[in-house]
Amino acid sequence: MLKRFFLLCSGVDCDIVNSCSNGEQNKYAGIGATVFFTAVMAFIAGSYALYTVFDNLYTAIFFGLIWGLLIFNLDRFIVSTIKKRERFSDELIQASPRIILAVIIAIVISKPLEIKIFQKEIEAVLLKEKNELAIANKNQVTRYFKNDVDKNKTEIDSLKSAITKKEKEVATLYNSYITEAEGTAGTKKMGKGPIYKEKRAAHDLAVQQLDSLKATNAKIIAEKESRAQTLQADLDKKVSETQPVIDRFDGLMARINALGKLPWLPSFFIILLFLAIETSPIFAKLLSPKGEYDLKQEEAEMGIKNVLAQNRYQSDLQQKTDAAIYDKVYADIRDDKELYQYKKKGAIELLKLQADGFVDKQKKSM
Known part of the structure; x- marks a missing residue:
């Protein structure tokens, strides 16, 4: 029963092949088995690739099954349409479009399985790219808010600088009237004379101005600092809103690109393996001598042509x-x-x- 199933997979004429010898039937059963297992691998590869796209197991299996059946039908068609000719060159010319198609199918099938085989290495590459994207995203968002943040910071620094400047002025006036009273500077007369009183009055006025400036600027600085916190909160919110997009940067295209950044030799050998599997039925048909099935098929076609x-x-x-x-x-x-x-x-x-x-x-x- 299994042999009959594989003969069906090979695309041979069942009426003709059943009349052939057991060895001839085994040859085409082997070709059919290769076609079947290639379709199975196509189903697995397609399901995994679609799972990375849809993140749904049942959807991936459904479309993977359709993909596997499509590959099975294509391979069966390719093998069944290759006919034995008198010269090998004629057979090769006849099979060349099928070989090209088989190569394309092999590459398409191998990529999802390569992604699965090198999953850990690909995830390491994706993690590095995600970190780079996160940094670039944060820098971009920071540049977006930079003008407002810098302007707000400059205004706060300006207000604080005005207070510092006034404090220095008060300190200078304080030192001036103290040294005047001690007689170490100014008129250099010890005591609290008229000059001392003028300097003390100037100092007291500056202290009042400083207190008024501190009160006014403190209120404005508080508002500016609250504005700075709001801007920082908006910046952090913007970064957090865009982070999920970066976290989801692990789809099929991203994984294929990450696979391309890995060393090419292991991937190349996997592609060669699938090329060998996919093209083996074709080359088996080309390299095998004209057998009993081919002769009987040719005889049947000749009878139809004669009629x-x-x-x-x-x-x-x-x-x-x-x-x-x-x-x-x-x-x-x-x-x-x-x-x-x-x-x-x-x-x-x-x-x-x-x-x-x-x-x-x-x-x-x-």
């Missing part, structure tokens, strides 16, 4: 005979006087009707 040739010859002969008979019949009729008079009478009546119709049209137009 078609005979039918075509008989059809042409019948056409020529009918043409000769009708030529003779019409030659005899052409000399018949009774038929001539009958045709003449009809032609005269037709001419009269045409003439009467022309006169009626002329009368109506006048």
Whole structure:
């Protein structure tokens, strides 16, 4: 039963192959088994590739099954359409489009399985790319908010600088009236004279201005710092909103690109393996000598060609005979006087009707 199934997979004519020897049947059963297991691998590869796209097991299995059946049908068609010729070069020319198609199928099948085989290495590459994307995204978002953040920071620094400047001015005035009282600077007269009082008054006024400036600027600085926190919160929110997009950067295309960044030699050998598997039925058919099945298939095709040739010859002969008979019949009729008079009478009546119709049209137009 298994042998019969593999013969069906090979695309052979069951009536012909059943009449062949056991060895001939085993040869085509082997070809059919290769076609079947290639389709199974295509199903597995397609299901895994689609699972990375849809993230749904049942959807991936459904479309993977369709993909496997498509590959099975293509391989079966490729093998069944290769016929043995008298010369190997003719067979190779005949099989060349099928070989090209088999190569394409092998590459398509191998890629998802390569992704699965090198999954850990690919995930390492994807992690590095995700980190780079996260950094680039954060820098981009930071640049987006940079003008507002820098402007807000500059205004806060300016307000704090004004307070610092006023504090220095107060400290200078304090030192001025203290040294005046001690007699170490200014008039260099110890005591609290008029100059001391002027300097003390200037210091006290500056202290009042400093207190007023601190109160005013503290309120504005608080508002600016609150604005800075809001801007930072918006920046962090924007980064967190875009992070899931980066986290999902592990689809089929991203994995294929990551696979391309790995060393090419292991991947190349896997592709060679699938090329060998996919093209093995074709080369087995090409390299095998013309066997019993091929001879019987050729004999059956020759019988059909002979029947078609005979039918075509008989059809042409019948056409020529009918043409000769009708030529003779019409030659005899052409000399018949009774038929001539009958045709003449009809032609005269037709001419009269045409003439009467022309006169009626002329009368109506006048």
